[in-house]
Amino acid sequence: MKVTAIISKELIDEAMELSKADTITEALKVALVSYIRSQKIKQIGATIVSEPLEFKYSAQELRDLNRR
Structure with missing residues (x-):
């Protein structure tokens, strides 16, 4: 486009300079991809804060399962 x-x-x-791009188009693509990734990471972080992960097994139970 x-x-x-x-x-x-x-x-x-x-x-x-920071992206080591040879063209403006390449630099803008790198910048946009980087920005989109950082925003997605922020969204995932916010989701985890609002809905914390729940673990089914304790650390010891997982070790025991892995040793079988």
């Missing part, structure tokens, strides 16, 4: 966006040269230059 072709997009026109007004982004400062400094921001683009920094994104290209």
Whole structure:
């Protein structure tokens, strides 16, 4: 998809340097993928905080099961 966006040269230059990208398109792809991943991690974290994981077995019970 072709997009026109007004982004400062400094921001683009920094994104290209940090991502080691050769092109602006590549740098923007890296930046977007990274942003999306970080947001998904935040969402998963919030879900775990609101609905904590429950473990069926204790640590000792798991060790015993693994040794069988």
